[in-house]
Amino acid sequence: MRKSILITTLTVLLHLPLMTNGATISDGVVVAPSAVTVFEDRARVHRSISVKMSIGSKEVILKGLPHRLDPSSVRARLLDLPGLVLGVRMEREVHQEDFQKEVKDLNHQLVLVSDQLQGVESRIEEIERLKLLTQRLAKILADAVSKVGKGGILGHTSAAQIVEAQQWIADRQLEHSLQRDQLEIQMSEFQVKRDDIQGDLIPLMQGSTRTTWTAIVLIQAQEEGTGTVELAHDVPGARWVPVHEARLDEETSKVNWISRGQVIQQSGEDWNDVKLTLSTARSSLGLAPPSLIPVRIDAVERRAEPAADVSLVSRESDSSRGRPMATAASPAKKPASSLVGAEVVSGSGPIRFDVRATASIPSDGSVHLVTISEQQMDAQLDYQSIPLLSPHVFRRAKLTNGSGAPLLAGQVSCFREDSYVGDGRVERVAAGQEFSRHFGSEGRILVRKVEIEDHSGSAGSFNRKLELKRGFKITVDSVFPTAVPFELVDRIPLSTLNEIDVELGSDTTQEPVLNEDGIVRWVVSLEPGETHQFILQWIATARKDQAHLLERLR
Known part of the structure; x- marks a missing residue:
């Protein structure tokens, strides 16, 4: 096996002219990266060098x-001068160092982490206590x-x-749950950083050698004239993830x-x-789905037996053998949209953010933030409560992504009036799409839910069906000085069985909206100083021989 990797064809090399008539071999130079595109699991690094050329061949x-670059990914091209890149040869070099x-610096970093x-x-142990x-x-x-009222410790304490x-x-x-979630995220980040440092430390402690690659480009x-040789290659150990920050201004009803x-x-x-570019392309998914091989059932006659034997045979389709797969024409790319921190280029596939300012990212495994975009969104503000899941009321902002680029799925840190309220997650939001973002709990609205009915019996005197009635009273008190918009959300069981029918009961108040998933919503205006009561009743009916199914709804 050769010690170098040849990324060219033998046919081209056999027909190369000898390097004469002024062709020279340049001295090796170290060229720093000039542009980098970062993907989910790797980065593509570009570097270029200016070369004076005469007619003929030359090695650069x-x-x-x-040392971590992928040699099979190396590509080179010649710019600003008519000519060809005939091949690239990669060689390893071992340096005694x-x-x-x-090692001392990494050990120090390891101690800090x-x-x-x-x-x-x-801190997590303290939160648990x-x-x-x-x-x-x-x-x-x-x-x-x-x-209370029986001589308990509360005495005459008011409701x-x-x-x-x-x-x-x-x-x-x-508050404790949110703090623990945030600490677990931090702990995960520190563990990844510690593992990365240990991964760098081990090879340094095992030997005193350093390995690098040398690229020999034949042009x-x-x-x-003077041309530019550009070399590009992939390196592992690089990644990026989108993160967001949302700041709600209550006075202006805007979210930055x-x-x-x-x-x-x-x-x-x-x-x-x-020049930094962030791309959403995911090479790990491949370029196309796997191909299905037809499974055919053939009848094969055996001479030794009078009957035919039917067997399951897996074969390649004759139509696919030896024929290239048809490919769809590449869709035209949409024009680049202008954002505050980057130019976004998007089409029907991956999105590329070309960061405007140059960036410096050291190879130390630490997190570096690069601004992509910033926008002011008009917010339609209200309060939302789902008492079935939480006794709290939450501030909600209904927003529209008004930028020319999608908001990518990722963690979002939320602030309300410059106060940090917690971290959440936003799913991908297309340009122009509406979405909602919550900004923590609100203590000036109190919600209480109690069960007021749980009854089962015959649906009528002469009816062969049983029914189960359940009812709940939800009380909402607001201490706001003015009226505020409010949405109350609950649910009723959703039956997919023909044996059971479920519907809203007639005692349900204030005409909520019921969707096909059984989600019940009341949208009201909470007046100051008033107590609002909502009754939710649902009725399930089934045949008497299906009573056990009704019991599962309790």
């Missing part, structure tokens, strides 16, 4: 390429409430004070939405002042 040698300084990780773990304490307080309060205490406990429980010019790219790379070389 680029040294010091990172002293890595004591690098380990300390940060230990601090997060301690606070959660346990809050649960005990909730139980004490619940036991005390059950003994409003009890509700306030319950709300405080619920707020603390939500042929058709006329004299910032989209950024979180870039991490450990390719083996720093990217200093490069």
Whole structure:
């Protein structure tokens, strides 16, 4: 096996002219990256060098390429001068070096990350202790409430004070859950960083050698002049993910939405002042779906037996054998849209964000943020409660993506009046598409849900059917000084069985909207100082011999 990798054809090489008539071999030079495109699991690095050419062939040698590059991905081209790139040869170089300084720096980084990780773990333990304490307080309060009027510890405490205490406990429980979620995200990031540092440290401690690649580009010019040789290759250890920041201004009813790219790379070389591009192309998915091989059932007659034997045979289709697969014409790309931080180029496939300013991303595995876009969105604000899942009421903003590019799916950090309220996730939002974003809980609206009916019996005196009735009362109190828009969401069972019918009961109040998924919605205006009551009743009916199915709905 040859020590070098040839990315050219033998036919071309056999017909190359000898390098005479002024053809020279340039000395090896180290060329820094000038442009980088980052994908989900790799990066494509571009570098270029200016070369003076005379008519004929010449080798251009680029040294010091990172050891982690994929040699099969190397491509070269000649720009600004008529000519050809005849081939690229890759060679490994081993350098004897002293890595004591690098080992010391990595060990220092490892200690810092380990300390940060230990601090997060301690904080999680503290949160768990606070959660346990809050649960005990909730139980004490619940036991005390059950003994009100019977000489319990609450004495003459008013209902409003009890509700306030319950709300405080619920707020603390939500706060602890959000803090734990955030700490778990931080712990995961620190663990990845620690593993990356250990991965870099191990080879340095095992030996005192450093490996690099050298690219030898063979070019042929058709006329004299100065041309540019551009070399591109892929490197692993690089990735990017979209992250967002949403800031709600209650006074102006606007949301300032910032989209950024979180870039991490450990390719083996720093990217200093490069033209950075972030791409959503996912090479891991391949270019096309796998091909299905037809499965045919053939009757094969055997001479030794009078009957035919039917067997299952897997064969290639005759129509597909030896014929190329038809490909659809490439759709025309949409023109680039202008964003604050980047130019976006999108078509029917992947999206590319060409970052306007040059970027410097060191090969240290740390997170670097690159701004992609920033926009002001008009927000339609209201409050939403789903008491079946949470006793809290949440601030909601209905938004429209008014930029010329989609918002990519990713984590979004939410702020309300410059106060951090938590992290959530946004799914992909197309340009011009409407979507909703929540901005934390609201303590000035109290929601309570209690069951008021749970009855089963015959649907009528002479009816052979049984029915199950369940009813709930939902009470909503607002202490806002003005009226506020409010949406209350609940649900009723959804039957896919012919044996069971489920419908809203006649006692249901205020005419909610019921969709095909059984989701019930009331949209109202909460007036100040008023108590709003909502009744939700649903009725399920079934034959008497199907009573066990009704019991499953309790």
